[in-house]
Amino acid sequence: MNVRGELKKSFQISAWFMFLTFPILVIRVNTVENVIEWRWYNMAIVGVSTFLGSALWRYLLSVKEKSQRINAASPGNMTSFQKAFSDKRFFYPALFILIGFVISFPFLFSMYQANIMITALIYVMLGLGLNIVVGLAGLLDLGYVAFYAVGAYSYGLLNFHFGLGFWTTLPIAAILAALAGILLGYPVLRLRGDYLAIVTLGFGEIIRLVLENWGEFSHGPSGIANIPRPSLLGIDMTLTQNTIFTYFVMIGLVLFTIFVVNRLQNSRIGRAWIALREDEIACQAMGIDRTRTKLTAFALGATWAGMGGVVFAAKTTFINPASFTIWESVIILCIVVLGGMGSILGVISGALVLTLLPEYLRAFSEYRMLIFGIMLVSMMVFRPEGIIRNVRRTYTFSKE
Amino acid sequence: MEPVLEVNSLTMDFGGLRAIDQLNLRVMPSEIVALIGPNGAGKTTFFNCITGIYTPSAGDIFLSVNGRRERLNGLKPNRVTQKGIARTFQNIRLFQNMTVLENVMIGRHCRTSSGILGAIFRDRRTRLEEEKVVSDSYKILEKIGLDRFVNELAMNLPYGAQRRLEIARALATEPFLLLLDEPAAGMNQKETQELDELIVNIRDTENISILLIEHDMKLVMRISDRIYVVDYGKKIARGNPLEIQRNPAVIKAYLGEDPDA
Incomplete structure (x- = not known):
């Protein structure tokens, strides 16, 4: 690395920034005394901080490039994390501690913490679902929240009109969301990339606007209240007990999601999704039915959002269209991209980071979006494959 | 013997542009047929028509396998593959x-x-x-x-x-007819040599008919049983390698007309 050249470039950048910010940060016209104040210290701050920032940025970039040259992405080369993970001496104790922590969590911490964790787990589920559509099948879906809304409203409305319980509605909502997925899938079969993103974005907004304006059906913006919490064999539970119960229901659902998604990923269908993401034309030329593969991806992705929606409705006991804005879709998409497209562990960690960080950073709530933005930008520059990279499965063969 | 692939007066129009004009072509069982022609002659378009990526404007495409003759026009690419035609791509699409x-x-x-x-x-x-x-x-x-x-x-x-992997991937679909779109493009001489053995080997051991587009004339002349030459979407010649080398129309299409002649 040419240190002098890099430093020179950083110096140029800082000089350019000082010049750019000169009129607004240095000169100030004091209209009371009609004098011009020269705030040179501001210029020094801008100069030093941009210089340091740009030098750090360049240093990190060069480190990244160097490491890329050494281990080109290949399934054999695992990250240190994954190596540690596959080491049994490390894996089993770690798993044991994790299980212990997960089970004791709601008893060790306050109900506030348990509630946050339930929300985080719902996002894990949503992330894993969207991961099928975006991470595996490569279909950029910006309207995923629509299926979440379908799930939540299925529970809200079925309970309101027919008195159906949590457990009955869970599978019904999953099926309804899957149908909604197919409904969205059909018109966008021919679309790819940006076009698909725009149409799905529209779809998400349509669902929200329908819920907001079709008062007779969805009770409009005032939403549906008094949705029952999850029940257990009709036992009466206090709020605390119910929160703990919901927590474990959510843990169970997340485990179920991981199980199914993992199996799907390493199957004939999972491979077809990935092939579709990699190259649509080659994928069809290999005999894969594009229509069917896309629709199964949309349907199976939406299923989890539907179930997540039911838990959401049950947890908050109140739903209205304001909970299902485009912002939710963006967060879920960020979870998938930040965590690592196609990687289950990655999506889980992405979901935990993106939902827990804002909660625990409430003290800095004014800077929350700033931190969020900086994090996303630097992740995309320094680690575009996400927190945990998706590693392809390897096979061993013995020569006969 | 019935041809594996039979294409009758295939025409493909893109708006006002006629990319393929009344093209006839036959591939017999276990035959290696080459489709050659200058750049832009419509060779890849022809492949795209057969494999269902484009729907031809006119003409018929028939595939005969195990005594059953089926029309392929208008089938989706995945159905065509299922019927027994596999292909590779000019610009690698792994x-x-x-x-x-x-x-x-x-x-x-x-x-x-x-x-x-x-x-x-x-x-x-x-x-x-x-x-x-x-x-x-x-x-x-x-x-x-x-x-x-x-x-x-x-x-x-x-x-x-990567080029070989494309062929491997195509073979995995159990084709009766393999379409190779410039399999030797960008390969050095040794690689081309190996490729040429591979193609002949596939034909001999698997009984797969092969239709290939190729610009490497040495390769084409070495392995093809028959050659079709197209220019501006029209067939200008057909025959075995020796006949094609001597054909004046082919020489004209490739080298241009001699202004002094």
């Missing part, structure tokens, strides 16, 4: 982020059937099918000579190996 083995396993997709429930519950049938897909795919890689790359990502393969 699944870059999948391993070499997985690329071939994708080729087995249309010959297997396990679905969503099978994937989730992993019943006996699905497990057996999956095992067979893996071992079949490995056998194909061994045959093509790519077995040392099994777990490598396709994008990390050297260029020549």
Whole structure:
């Protein structure tokens, strides 16, 4: 690395920034005394901080490039994390501690913490679902929240009109969301990339606007209240007990999601999704039915959002269209991209980071979006494959 | 004997542009046929018509397999592959982020059937099918000579190996007819030599007919049984390599007319 050249470039950048910010940060016209104040210290701050920032940025970039040259992405080369993970001496104790922590969590911490964790787990589920559509099948879906809304409203409305319980509605909502997925899938079969993103974005907004304006059906913006919490064999539970119960229901659902998604990923269908993401034309030329593969991806992705929606409705006991804005879709998409497209562990960690960080950073709530933005930008520059990279499965063969 | 592929007066228009004009072509069983012509003559368009990526404006495409003759016009690409036509692409279109083995396993997709429930519950049938897909795919890689790359990502393969992997992937679909779109493009002499052995070997051992587009005339002349020459979407010559080399129309299309003659 040419240190002098890099430093020179950083110096140029800082000089350019000082010049750019000169009129607004240095000169100030004091209209009371009609004098011009020269705030040179501001210029020094801008100069030093941009210089340091740009030098750090360049240093990190060069480190990244160097490491890329050494281990080109290949399934054999695992990250240190994954190596540690596959080491049994490390894996089993770690798993044991994790299980212990997960089970004791709601008893060790306050109900506030348990509630946050339930929300985080719902996002894990949503992330894993969207991961099928975006991470595996490569279909950029910006309207995923629509299926979440379908799930939540299925529970809200079925309970309101027919008195159906949590457990009955869970599978019904999953099926309804899957149908909604197919409904969205059909018109966008021919679309790819940006076009698909725009149409799905529209779809998400349509669902929200329908819920907001079709008062007779969805009770409009005032939403549906008094949705029952999850029940257990009709036992009466206090709020605390119910929160703990919901927590474990959510843990169970997340485990179920991981199980199914993992199996799907390493199957004939999972491979077809990935092939579709990699190259649509080659994928069809290999005999894969594009229509069917896309629709199964949309349907199976939406299923989890539907179930997540039911838990959401049950947890908050109140739903209205304001909970299902485009912002939710963006967060879920960020979870998938930040965590690592196609990687289950990655999506889980992405979901935990993106939902827990804002909660625990409430003290800095004014800077929350700033931190969020900086994090996303630097992740995309320094680690575009996400927190945990998706590693392809390897096979061993013995020569006969 | 009935031809495997029979194309009758195929025409393909893009708006006002006639890319293929009344083209007839036949490929007999176990025959290697080359389709040559200057750049832009419509060769790849012809492949795209056969494989269902384009729907031809006029004409018929028939595939005859095991005594059954079927019309392919208007079928989707995946259906055409299922009927028994596989292809490779001029500009390599591998699944870059999948391993070499997985690329071939994708080729087995249309010959297997396990679905969503099978994937989730992993019943006996699905497990057996999956095992067979893996071992079949490995056998194909061994045959093509790519077995040392099994777990490598396709994008990390050297260029020549990527071209071979495309062929391996196409073979995995169990085709009766293999369409190769410039398989030797960008290869050095040694690689071309190996490729030429591979193509003949595929024909001899698998009884697969081969139709190839190629600009490397040495390769074409060495391995083809018959050659079709097209220019501006029209067939200008047809025959065995020797006849084609002497054909004045072909020489004119390739070298241009001698202004002094």
